[in-house]
Amino acid sequence: MHLISSGGTVGRGGGPQALAILSQPPKTINQYLRVTIQGEVMEQDFGLPAMALRTLETYTTSVLKVDLSRPTEVKDTWRALMDEMSEVSRTHYRSIVFQDDRFVDYFRAATPETELGRLNLGSRPQKRKAGGVETLRAIPWVFAWTQTRLHLPVWLGLGSALGHTISDAEKITVLREMYREWPFLRSFFDLIQMVLAKADPRISSYYDEKLVLDAGHREFGVELRKLLQETVENVLDVSEQKALLDKDPVQQRALNNRREWLNPLNLVQVEALKRLREQARQGVEVDPNERKGLADALIISMKGLSSGLQNTG
Structure with missing residues (x-):
């Protein structure tokens, strides 16, 4: 039984399910697969019945394809x-x-x-x-x-x-x-x-x-x-x-279309960080409502960028 990590950031070994399964070393799948699901992708892969069904179909299809394919000889x-x-x-x-x-x-x-x-x-x-x-x-x-x-x-x-x-x-x-x-x-x-x-x-x-x-x-x-x-x-x-x-023109187009919605979130985040840090350096008493507003803006920008970029943690 082979273990892979599904989803999550590429920097920690995550990636799309099919790509991860199809790229495994020869003779490591052997008709069985054990999967660790990263928390950040749990909802997007299993949050709705149709999503869960599609995810399971992806796993099954990929495992079958690996078993039926001739392994690549690593020189x-x-x-x-x-x-x-x-x-x-x-x-x-x-x-x-x-x-x-x-x-x-x-x-x-x-x-x-x-x-x-x-x-x-x-x-x-x-x-x-x-x-x-x-x-x-x-x-x-x-x-x-x-x-x-x-x-x-x-x-x-x-x-x-x-x-x-x-x-x-x-x-x-x-x-x-x-x-x-x-x-x-x-x-x-x-x-x-x-x-x-x-x-x-x-x-x-x-x-x-x-x-x-x-x-x-x-x-x-x-x-x-x-x-x-x-x-x-x-x-x-x-x-x-x-x-x-x-x-991969489909993914290329998707990322290009998403970018114009992400950039404003970065601008909001930078401004919130700048004001919060200036307040901390100055050490002056700040209106609690103002500080809460900045903190909320920061959190929302983080969550928005995380959702838009994915592969975040």
């Missing part, structure tokens, strides 16, 4: 390249998240991480204990970056790994072969594309402009957005597309 050259890319990605990720002194302060200032306690994310606390970013639980860690539309936990390190591979003509040929023939890698890139299509550097820079007071930290944000753009370009190079999700 040694593919494994070797994946190991090499993994090491490059890990090294770059840790150099920014754990070794750059600016990271934690920027994260606290540029995202609503410190205000997430206002939103009920479940029974588990926002942090395990006092400390830096390593003490933060996975859900608010991803959630905070999603709110600012940077989605950093999903792509950070990937651009460097792809850039390392693209610079070598032989390796990029192998990687494109892997993308075409290996369901696991193809599903990985498809999920990454979906999240990258939801990212918006302009929105992220607006958070920095209004909320990040230190000039050095604002420059750090510029550096992160450059890395995001490099990642997008490298993903398009490997998948041989002109724009993200060109091979």
Whole structure:
């Protein structure tokens, strides 16, 4: 019996049910499947009888398709390249998240991480204990970056790994072969594309402009957005597309249509965060009704963006 996690953020291994099942390693499904449903997608997958039926049909169809399909042989050259890319990605990720002194302060200032306690994310606390970013639980860690539309936990390190591979003509040929023939890698890139299509550097820079007071930290944000753009370009190079999700026009159109409704929520959230933080810094007594109004606006914007973007925690 094989276990997968259904739904939830791509940064923590979540994704569409069918894509997750069809991309599993050979001989791991074997007619049976055990599924863990992420809380954030419980309602959308099982909230109504018709939704529940469709979800169960998706599981059943995918399991049958895996059992009836000939498994893809994973070549040694593919494994070797994946190991090499993994090491490059890990090294770059840790150099920014754990070794750059600016990271934690920027994260606290540029995202609503410190205000997430206002939103009920479940029974588990926002942090395990006092400390830096390593003490933060996975859900608010991803959630905070999603709110600012940077989605950093999903792509950070990937651009460097792809850039390392693209610079070598032989390796990029192998990687494109892997993308075409290996369901696991193809599903990985498809999920990454979906999240990258939801990212918006302009929105992220607006958070920095209004909320990040230190000039050095604002420059750090510029550096992160450059890395995001490099990642997008490298993903398009490997998948041989002109724009993200060109091979999935239905989802591409859906995200484009949704974007104009999401942007105003980000603007409201930034303004609420700015006013609440200014009040806290000034230490003056504030009208309780005004503060409650700002807190309500913040919570509503968080919930609206979470619903619109999905893959949030």
